[in-house]
Amino acid sequence: MSRLVGAAMPPELVAAVGTAAPVEPSGQCLVLVTTDPDGTPRPCLLSVGETLATGEARIRIAVWPDSGTTRNLDRGGVVLLTVAVPPEVFHIRATPVRLSGAPGSDLARFELAVRTVEVDGHAGMPVTAPMTFAAVPEARDEVLAMWRTQHEALRHD
Numbered sequence: 001m002s003r004l005v006g007a008a009m010p011p012e013l014v015a016a017v018g019t020a021a022p023v024e025p026s027g028q029c030l031v032l033v034t035t036d037p038d039g040t041p042r043p044c045l046l047s048v049g050e051t052l053a054t055g056e057a058r059i060r061i062a063v064w065p066d067s068g069t070t071r072n073l074d075r076g077g078v079v080l081l082t083v084a085v086p087p088e089v090f091h092i093r094a095t096p097v098r099l100s101g102a103p104g105s106d107l108a109r110f111e112l113a114v115r116t117v118e119v120d121g122h123a124g125m126p127v128t129a130p131m132t133f134a135a136v137p138e139a140r141d142e143v144l145a146m147w148r149t150q151h152e153a154l155r156h157d
Contacts, residue, residue, distance in 0.1 A: 025143035026134035034072035049147025062107040087126030105153035
């Protein structure tokens with residue numbers, strides 16, 4: 001059963017949502033759920049290279065500009081971002097706002113204003129590992145460079 005944490009992310013969650021530039025082209029997969037106009041949930045998998053917590057109540061994300069997720073985010077409805085931080089899972093409800101473009105990035109940038117954070121943990125059945133991405137060996141350098149560029153774009157005001 002989930003319990004309300006509040007309107008701010010605790011430190012372990014801030015750390016999991018990309019506060020530092022990735023040093024490896026691998027990391028947690030975060031699940032962002034938006035809603036299509038007909039009410040259908042639309043999941044989007046984000047990497048740590050596409051997210052950046054800018055404090056305990058703000059998360060910036062970068063997504064493909066022509067995607068259904070981007071269209072849903074542009075409508076401004078509440079979104080759900082689910083993040084595993086073993087031994088628990090956090091559910092962040094947030095309101096998206098589009099940011100202007102950033103030099104060196106073609107991705108759509110959004111800032112998610114945290115509304116509520118819930119934690120879901122089960123005594124005796126902890127979450128042991130998050131879902132992760134990892135670049136194949138021949139793409140590691142390319143992915144790491146892309147993530148660094150994306151983080152710079154997310155830091156840009």
